[in-house]
Amino acid sequence: MEPTAVEAPTREQVHAVPKVLLHDHLDGGLRPATILELAAKIGHELPASDPAALEEWFVTSADSGSLERYLETFVHTLAVMQEADHLTRVARECVEDLAADGVVYAEVRYAPELCLEQGLDLEAVVTAVQRGFEEGMAAAAEVGRPVVVRQLLTAMRQQARAQEIAELAVAWRDRGVAGFDIAGPEKGYPPTRFLAAFEYLAAENMRFTIHAGEGFGLPSIWEAVHPCGADRLGHGVRLVDDIWVPAGAPPRLGRLAAYVRDRRIPLELCPASNVQTGAAPSIVEHPIGLLRDLGFRVTVNTDNRLMSRTSMTAEMWSLVDAFGWGLRDLEWLTVNAMKSAFYPYDERVALIHRIKEAYAAVV
């Protein structure tokens, strides 16, 4: 794709246009004030005692250059996600925050197996989160910011509960769960560990995404795509290891990169998070620019709004700033995301129309 010459949008415009979010972790998006309040209730000790300082702690600790160290910060969000009413509140606030950011469709993921420390079972966890999502969607609609939010159930790659979580996702498929995911440390935990779970999901006609090509490179992406059959790639940013950009000549794609592009496999790119974990050196140098120019099915996402102090508006704004992208590019990213959503076709098409109409009014 050729870059489009455009007038830069304003931040207000970026905030106002409808946005679609496919990769956002529930336990990576809590409000600092909520963490403080819930932690005080259960006697969990936090590294800071006011919301601004706590937020700063999350952002600087996550800014580590390593996925493993980045993930250590989740201990303090998960600590307050062990009771049903806490989960409902966190889920409701997540929807409210996304709606306020101009998101019209989101798939929010989390690992139910990490919420069992105080006696909840898996079913109770999904129930509590779903209640929060429904309350949040009702509240957002009431203030004139309707948003559709679905759950993605994540299994942790360093644990061994993927089959159980896959079955849970299938059991909840008509009650708010749109798909399945695996997350956690990538190096040393290839997705084929859970091949049987992915085969089970495929047999059930259930959709799934896999975190791959973030903390580890091409072998991880190849496994996610081929033996495992991922519908989408969580990050997938290291696909650029299979792309060569010679000076003065067109870029060359290796077989895997070409396959991913030909098959239109969506990449759930998360620029701010990638800079923190060291998967990309900076936003300006982030491969999203190259991947877009080459016509990959690129989507832009927040990953962890708390740890990356980000939002959909902030992510898009950073791309406007770094690459000079205009509203047409943001529309392209948004339609890409909606096309790639684990949402029934008819509803997806209806939302794509709404998104295009909203852009037509401002472009």
Ligand SMILES: O=c1[nH]cnc2c1ncn2[C@@H]1O[C@H](CO)[C@@H](O)[C@H]1O
């Ligand atoms: O960017 C990421 N890569 C891999 N795993 C992640 C990332 N962000 C969060 N999690 C992991 O996913 C779990 C469920 O939401 C989180 O608890 C965290 O451990």
Ligand SMILES: [Zn+2]
């Ligand atoms: Zn993620």
